Amino acid sequence: MRDRYSDLVRSGPGKTLATMFGLPRPARLRRYVVGEPLLVGPAIVKGVAGAPLLPEIQRILTSAAVDVIAADVMTAEADSPQAGSGSGSGSGSGSRLGAVVIDVSAARAVDDLESLRAVLAPSLRRLDACARIVLVGTPPESLADPAAAATQRALEGIVRSVAKELRDGATANLIYAGQGSGPALESPLRFLLSARSAYVDGQVVRVASGEVTPPADWARPFVGQVVVVTGAARGIGASIVEVFARDGARVICLDVPAAGEALAAVANRIGGTALQLDITAADAGQRIAAHVAQRHGGRLDVLVHNAGITRDKLLVNTDVDRWSSVLGVNLGAQLRMNEVLLDPSLKDGLGGITDGGRIVSVSSTSGIAGNRGQANYAASKAGVIGMVQALAAQVADRGITVNAVAPGFIETEMTAKIPLATREIGRRVNSLGQGGQPVDVGETIAWLAQSASAGLTGQVVRVCGQSWLGA
Amino acid sequence: MAGNTAGPRNAVIVGGNRIPFARANGPYAQASNQDMLIAALDGLVARFGLSGEAVGEVAAGAVLKHSRDFNLTRESVLGCQLSSSTPAYDVQQACGTGLEAAILVANKIALGQIDSGIAGGVDSASDAPIAVSDGLRHTLLAANRAKTPLDRLKALSGLRPGHLVPEIPRNVEPRTGMSMGEHQAVTTSQWQVSRESQDELAAASHHNLASAYDRGFFDDLLTPYLGVTRDQNLRPDTSVDKLARLTPVFGKGQDATMTAGNCTPLTDGASVVLLASPQWAAERRLPALARFVDAETAAVDYVHGDEGLLMAPAYAVPRLLARNGLSLQDFDYYEIHEAFASTVLVTLAAWQSEKFCRDRLGLDAPLGSIDRSRLNVNGSSLAAGHPFAATGGRIVASLAKQLSERGSGRGLISICAAGGQGVVAILEAI
Numbered sequence: 001m002r003d004r005y006s007d008l009v010r011s012g013p014g015k016t017l018a019t020m021f022g023l024p025r026p027a028r029l030r031r032y033v034v035g036e037p038l039l040v041g042p043a044i045v046k047g048v049a050g051a052p053l054l055p056e057i058q059r060i061l062t063s064a065a066v067d068v069i070a071a072d073v074m075t076a077e078a079d080s081p082q083a084g085s086g087s088g089s090g091s092g093s094g095s096r097l098g099a100v101v102i103d104v105s106a107a108r109a110v111d112d113l114e115s116l117r118a119v120l121a122p123s124l125r126r127l128d129a130c131a132r133i134v135l136v137g138t139p140p141e142s143l144a145d146p147a148a149a150a151t152q153r154a155l156e157g158i159v160r161s162v163a164k165e166l167r168d169g170a171t172a173n174l175i176y177a178g179q180g181s182g183p184a185l186e187s188p189l190r191f192l193l194s195a196r197s198a199y200v201d202g203q204v205v206r207v208a209s210g211e212v213t214p215p216a217d218w219a220r221p222f223v224g225q226v227v228v229v230t231g232a233a234r235g236i237g238a239s240i241v242e243v244f245a246r247d248g249a250r251v252i253c254l255d256v257p258a259a260g261e262a263l264a265a266v267a268n269r270i271g272g273t274a275l276q277l278d279i280t281a282a283d284a285g286q287r288i289a290a291h292v293a294q295r296h297g298g299r300l301d302v303l304v305h306n307a308g309i310t311r312d313k314l315l316v317n318t319d320v321d322r323w324s325s326v327l328g329v330n331l332g333a334q335l336r337m338n339e340v341l342l343d344p345s346l347k348d349g350l351g352g353i354t355d356g357g358r359i360v361s362v363s364s365t366s367g368i369a370g371n372r373g374q375a376n377y378a379a380s381k382a383g384v385i386g387m388v389q390a391l392a393a394q395v396a397d398r399g400i401t402v403n404a405v406a407p408g409f410i411e412t413e414m415t416a417k418i419p420l421a422t423r424e425i426g427r428r429v430n431s432l433g434q435g436g437q438p439v440d441v442g443e444t445i446a447w448l449a450q451s452a453s454a455g456l457t458g459q460v461v462r463v464c465g466q467s468w469l470g471a
Numbered sequence: 472m473a474g475n476t477a478g479p480r481n482a483v484i485v486g487g488n489r490i491p492f493a494r495a496n497g498p499y500a501q502a503s504n505q506d507m508l509i510a511a512l513d514g515l516v517a518r519f520g521l522s523g524e525a526v527g528e529v530a531a532g533a534v535l536k537h538s539r540d541f542n543l544t545r546e547s548v549l550g551c552q553l554s555s556s557t558p559a560y561d562v563q564q565a566c567g568t569g570l571e572a573a574i575l576v577a578n579k580i581a582l583g584q585i586d587s588g589i590a591g592g593v594d595s596a597s598d599a600p601i602a603v604s605d606g607l608r609h610t611l612l613a614a615n616r617a618k619t620p621l622d623r624l625k626a627l628s629g630l631r632p633g634h635l636v637p638e639i640p641r642n643v644e645p646r647t648g649m650s651m652g653e654h655q656a657v658t659t660s661q662w663q664v665s666r667e668s669q670d671e672l673a674a675a676s677h678h679n680l681a682s683a684y685d686r687g688f689f690d691d692l693l694t695p696y697l698g699v700t701r702d703q704n705l706r707p708d709t710s711v712d713k714l715a716r717l718t719p720v721f722g723k724g725q726d727a728t729m730t731a732g733n734c735t736p737l738t739d740g741a742s743v744v745l746l747a748s749p750q751w752a753a754e755r756r757l758p759a760l761a762r763f764v765d766a767e768t769a770a771v772d773y774v775h776g777d778e779g780l781l782m783a784p785a786y787a788v789p790r791l792l793a794r795n796g797l798s799l800q801d802f803d804y805y806e807i808h809e810a811f812a813s814t815v816l817v818t819l820a821a822w823q824s825e826k827f828c829r830d831r832l833g834l835d836a837p838l839g840s841i842d843r844s845r846l847n848v849n850g851s852s853l854a855a856g857h858p859f860a861a862t863g864g865r866i867v868a869s870l871a872k873q874l875s876e877r878g879s880g881r882g883l884i885s886i887c888a889a890g891g892q893g894v895v896a897i898l899e900a901i
Binding site: 260263273 | 510513514516517518519520522523552687689690691693694695696697700756757758
């Protein structure tokens with residue numbers, strides 16, 4: 001739905017008034033359009049304390065055709081962070097920046113953080129609208145030394161605070177790169193720099209080493225792949241299937257039979273197929289497998305659990321129906337379908353998830369922070385996080401990754417039904433001052449579902465514009 | 472590529488789609504035939520991933536049709552998600568339209584003239600055409616032909632108030648002035664079909680349709696439309712007792728056995744079926760649910776002769792059986808369209824009647840009885856409703872799926888039609 005406040009304060013008298021009274025003016029976020037460059041402006045790439053990942057980061061940015069105007073390693077003694085050097089393309093140091101990427105992975109001492117401040121702080125003044133800050137660190141849990149772990153964990157505090165400080169649609173995110181993650185870094189780095197991550201802000205993702213096959217074309221990573229998306233008839237689901245279809249997938253759009261009319265329209269719009277199926281049916285998994293086997297070559301590459309319902313009531317007034325229907329659709333059905341579709345005996349031509357396949361589940365910030373009147377929904381969405389984390393470990397040996405996205409306030413038919421005042425608060429209480437679009441969730445899911453995202457598993461990525469709710 | 476160097480090849484049913492059927496002047500009251508046919512086509516396109524694709528042809532039609540819809544099917548193709556390069560034409564054989572369209576498409580596939588095609592039908596009893604009277608029409612046409620203003624005035628002066636009364640389509644046979652129900656009441660009476668047996672058949676239809684919905688049978692045969700997700704006429708909890716309470720609407724005195732419960736209501740709806748050569752289906756990894764084996768049509772003289780209006784299928788089936796070397800008992804499913812409960816019962820009685828089979832059909836022996844548990848196993852028109860031209864597509868797709876689920880066997884389709892006609896066909900599992 002339309003965010004009329006944002007429309008009002010972006011131009012004309014509304015803009016003047018908003019400026020006069022110091023009202024927030026949410027930026028128009030840059031979103032991915034096929035063919036547009038990864039970044040609008042040049043990037044500076046810096047390293048702190050050794051920066052072992054710097055060459056890899058530079059390679060990635062170069063391959064993504066990013067204009068890198070400075071790339072060097074800062075030391076604690078350096079006092080002139082603006083001094084550009086390295087592979088500059090002639091853009092002056094005064095030009096607006098599309099992105100700042102800093103390798104902090106070798107920082108082990110609190111003093112190293114000063115180097116980070118010294119390079120990061122001045123660059124913040126030069127950011128273009130919708131610019132990207134990405135820090136690359138080392139997972140603190142992998143470090144035994146308390147000082148080293150503290151230093152790395154400090155990055156989280158820095159990124160989350162910087163994200164809140166940024167304006168004009170700029171975002172800041174942190175990648176914790178595990179030992180030997182090298183090439184696996186490319187997928188998260190490209191995503192977090194791109195306009196695809198418009199509403200992902202203040203987040204931390206962990207990338208481990210994984211068998212990464214870079215796609216032949218980063219713009220169409222799903223060519224030749226079969227993707228099943230549940231709850232595809234409307235809202236976020238309809239956006240998810242659009243993103244997958246745009247990026248080359250053969251999409252099976254699944255929804256309950258009663259939603260068939262909208263489902264058919266979505267499937268026809270993206271050139272996919274409609275599968276009317278109630279996922280709570282005992283044989284839903286088998287029916288999906290049979291469908292993939294008969295109609296799509298028997299190999300399921302990506303399964304997106306998006307279908308979900310709400311039956312909001314204070315817990316004190318929640319009856320068994322409201323409780324069990326929400327848990328049944330949002331969690332129970334996913335567990336049952338996973339069990340069937342991950343059965344190794346179905347993987348070769350019989351419609352099960354293939355080795356190296358992907359499962360992405362839709363959780364919710366309600367599942368992280370809780371929400372008044374949504375105990376049932378929050379239970380299901382928190383449950384999804386538990387499922388993802390346990391399942392990721394279970395299927396790691398097959399090269400299958402399992403991740404979740406947790407949308408915050410997304411502008412959909414569902415959120416349009418929230419009473420005005422509550423809706424307005426929901427929209428504004430995040431660092432970007434606006435609700436996200438369904439496509440923001442779709443882009444994030446598609447990123448996690450790529451083959452190149454092999455290094456990301458068991459993660460929960462929030463698509464919430466850094467909502468104030470729940471860390 | 473299509474080619475006809477070899478003999479006829481198989482035509483298979485890939486699948487079907489329909490919108491839920493709704494009672495006339497109900498939820499689809501504002502929907503035109505074109506709206507509904509497009510909805511049915513788009514659901515089929517989505518199910519089989521045909522967006523932007525062309526098929527060999529689309530053959531469909533409507534019984535109640537506006538004059539502006541002279542090219543209804545082609546216009547519907549242009550309005551749906553199929554490629555606009557898909558040719559289409561209209562078919563009309565009263566309630567046999569949908570099945571006749573399937574026969575046409577199947578035959579072209581069998582002959583190698585096309586590799587794929589969609590057959591269908593649609594009818595709106597709500598959005599029915601209302602015509603001006605012949606008097607008004609003749610006057611206006613004469614005025615249009617007039618060369619001078621004076622002549623035009625003269626022509627228009629022939630207008631009479633009575634001419635302004637519109638002609639509303641009526642559910643009657645033009646040559647007898649009797650409604651289909653009145654005709655069937657005569658036949659019902661001739662064959663002494665009891666009220667109870669009709670109510671039993673009607674109750675079974677509702678129960679079978681309801682259980683088919685409950686087991687998800689229609690999940691891939693139907694796409695909701697305008698918020699309707701199931702056939703609106705369906706009464707899962709009806710019973711012989713409840714039906715017995717209804718007042719008869721057709722027939723007189725002792726023979727007044729036909730009620731609103733055991734006759735089909737006026738209905739709005741649309742259905743389509745995708746047929747193809749086995750190769751076309753295989754190349755696209757599409758299913759082949761059943762083979763379209765053969766079909767036959769018959770007509771009876773209900774105007775001057777003494778045969779019942781809806782008795783033609785009783786004549787068509789034995790000819791079809793003979794041509795295919797089959798007996799009536801060689802089928803696992805029987806889909807006998809329930810225009811009226813008594814139509815089905817009379818047809819079955821006729822095949823069991825030595826006299827009818829000998830005198831009317833010229834057979835040495837009666838065709839015999841059928842196993843009633845194989846009749847209309849997923850419900851039929853009494854429960855689903857009967858949008859005239861859409862019934863054939865409903866039956867072909869449902870029977871094909873039923874045969875595919877069983878994995879073997881054969882099904883017989885029998886549909887009676889206005890004008891004393893009948894269209895019947897055989898499907899076979901693959």
